[in-house]
Amino acid sequence: MAGMVHFFLNGEEVQTTEAAGILVLDYLRQRAQLMGTKEGCREGDCGACAVLIGELEGERVVYKPVTSCLMPLGELHGRHLVTIEGLNGEALSPVQQAIVDEGATQCGFCTPGIVVSLMGYVMEDGAEITSNGVKAALSGHLCRCTGYRSLKQVEPYLKASIGEETGIEALVANGVLSAYFLDMPERLRAIPPFGSQNGQVSPEVFIAGGTDIYVQQGDALPEIQVHVLNLHPEMKGISRRAGYLHVGALTTFEEFARDPEVIRLIPEIQDYMFLIASWQIRNRATLGGNIINASPIGDMTVLLLALEALLVFRDGQTSRTVPMTRFFKGYKQLDRSPSEILTEILIPEPAARTRVGWEKVSKRKCLDIASVNSAIKVRCEDGVIQEIGLAMGGVAPVPLYMKETMAFLTGRPISAETVQEAFPIAQREVAPISDVRGSAAYKRLLVRQLLMAHFTRLFPELMQARDFYETY
Numbered sequence: 250m251a252g253m254v255h256f257f258l259n260g261e262e263v264q265t266t267e268a269a270g271i272l273v274l275d276y277l278r279q280r281a282q283l284m285g286t287k288e289g290c291r292e293g294d295c296g297a298c299a300v301l302i303g304e305l306e307g308e309r310v311v312y313k314p315v316t317s318c319l320m321p322l323g324e325l326h327g328r329h330l331v332t333i334e335g336l337n338g339e340a341l342s343p344v345q346q347a348i349v350d351e352g353a354t355q356c357g358f359c360t361p362g363i364v365v366s367l368m369g370y371v372m373e374d375g376a377e378i379t380s381n382g383v384k385a386a387l388s389g390h391l392c393r394c395t396g397y398r399s400l401k402q403v404e405p406y407l408k409a410s411i412g413e414e415t416g417i418e419a420l421v422a423n424g425v426l427s428a429y430f431l432d433m434p435e436r437l438r439a440i441p442p443f444g445s446q447n448g449q450v451s452p453e454v455f456i457a458g459g460t461d462i463y464v465q466q467g468d469a470l471p472e473i474q475v476h477v478l479n480l481h482p483e484m485k486g487i488s489r490r491a492g493y494l495h496v497g498a499l500t501t502f503e504e505f506a507r508d509p510e511v512i513r514l515i516p517e518i519q520d521y522m523f524l525i526a527s528w529q530i531r532n533r534a535t536l537g538g539n540i541i542n543a544s545p546i547g548d549m550t551v552l553l554l555a556l557e558a559l560l561v562f563r564d565g566q567t568s569r570t571v572p573m574t575r576f577f578k579g580y581k582q583l584d585r586s587p588s589e590i591l592t593e594i595l596i597p598e599p600a601a602r603t604r605v606g607w608e609k610v611s612k613r614k615c616l617d618i619a620s621v622n623s624a625i626k627v628r629c630e631d632g633v634i635q636e637i638g639l640a641m642g643g644v645a646p647v648p649l650y651m652k653e654t655m656a657f658l659t660g661r662p663i664s665a666e667t668v669q670e671a672f673p674i675a676q677r678e679v680a681p682i683s684d685v686r687g688s689a690a691y692k693r694l695l696v697r698q699l700l701m702a703h704f705t706r707l708f709p710e711l712m713q714a715r716d717f718y719e720t721y
């Protein structure tokens with residue numbers, strides 16, 4: 250991808266021919282000389298580099314905090330990039346004042362990123378300021394000196410100063426945000442789409458959210474031709490048609506979890522997000538990237554595998570559909586050629602009364618990848634398991650579709666005894682290895698525990714944890 254990247258940086262219009270694969274963080278600090286955005290881990294783990302990205306959604310611009318250390322400059326085309334400098338006014342904003350009043354900053358290194366994420370939180374239309382909301386907004390931020398207690402306590406200060414007046418218009422009216430935010434919808438609409446002004450260049454690498462590929466190949470990407478997939482809005486969005494939920498491959502984790510159709514299918518999806526990355530990463534990480542990265546412990550991958558999703562690929566003018574259950578061939582080996590783009594994920598609509606569950610165990614409860622994760626869909630009728638989809642991650646070189654365990658459970662009465670009888674079959678199916686995420690024996694234990702957790706969580710009226718422990 251080569252050509253002019255045209256965007257707004259705070260209140261200023263920018264047109265640049267810098268390489269599309271340069272990190273937004275590096276652009277800000279090295280080219281634009283805006284040092285308020287800090288560089289910490291460069292791996293999405295600390296939140297020091299958080300910025301807001303504003304994107305047109307209909308008539309409005311919607312802002313989300315993201316980590317600029319994993320985002321390509323090319324993706325800024327047609328967007329509004331807001332840094333801490335663009336949020337500063339004449340006086341401290343209520344968010345900054347809350348941090349000062351609560352003594353929630355010492356060296357100040359983490360503070361700009363924290364202010365950015367908290368501003369992103371109160372800029373959401375109708376956002377209610379709550380203690381859990383503040384915690385969720387700060388989920389991706391590390392503070393080495395002050396500690397989190399004071400940070401969590403900013404909520405009453407925010408509530409007192411901002412109250413119900415959240416959303417961009419209210420914040421501008423109250424002098425919390427600069428007036429230039431109000432012109433942004435019109436100014437962004439005036440930027441022509443990227444493709445309309447540039448010749449086609451054969452790219453070497455696809456970048457979606459960038460949250461895996463920049464961690465793996467961060468030094469190489471600014472030097473090569475990259476294809477920034479997020480410049481294709483048609484690969485986003487969720488709709489229900491012809492027996493499938495059609496999910497664009499560029500749908501982020503956060504967009505997926507907030508979609509009403511997804512919530513109907515997976516009622517606890519928003520609770521699951523608490524155990525997956527941080528808000529800033531979930532605003533970037535796409536479902537497609539999770540699948541193509543092919544980690545055996547991808548959280549969305551395991552969920553989509555249990556739901557027996559289909560993958561739609563495009564290569565030039567040709568397209569084909571592959572069942573996810575046959576997609577993973579070996580460790581990071583896929584039924585896909587390097588030029589194929591995953592455009593859509595089709596989730597078959599389960600029959601009525603199907604229950605869906607997801608479980609994850611990791612070394613650290615939040616902001617950690619799984620030791621073992623698992624997802625299940627089960628439909629029972631008259632006390633008998635009619636249909637089941639089961640997947641486990643972290644127990645084989647690939648995300649594992651548990652065919653033998655599923656075959657055993659299908660047609661059996663649903664009870665703690667049946668689930669217990671399935672344990673040895675599941676153990677024969679998995680082949681975990683010992684690594685930093687746990688020993689093989691520990692992962693085998695988790696296979697049993699997660700199977701138990703699925704059934705006790707989804708069928709509390711039929712079985713509880715004690716039904717299992719009494720027999721051990």
Ligand SMILES: Cc1cc2nc3c(=O)[nH]c(=O)nc-3n(C[C@H](O)[C@H](O)[C@H](O)COP(=O)(O)OP(=O)(O)OC[C@H]3O[C@@H](n4cnc5c(N)ncnc54)[C@H](O)[C@@H]3O)c2cc1C
Nearest residue numbers: 293457458459460461462526534535537538539541548591
């Ligand atoms: C701090 C941090 C925490 C994380 N926590 C979790 C976690 O809790 N759970 C979890 O599962 N993952 C986690 N991840 C990993 C990562 O966020 C996910 O795997 C994410 O889904 C990757 O998606 P992406 O859009 O960022 O992919 P990218 O990094 O953009 O791409 C990944 C790979 O897929 C290819 N690709 C992407 N999209 C397409 C497409 N549509 N067609 C063809 N090829 C494509 C790219 O070329 C690349 O090879 C974490 C990452 C970070 C940095």
Ligand code: FES
Nearest residue numbers: 289290291296318
């Ligand atoms: S520098 Fe740590 S998240 Fe970006």
Ligand code: FES
Nearest residue numbers: 355356359392393
């Ligand atoms: S105040 Fe020093 S890192 Fe947070």
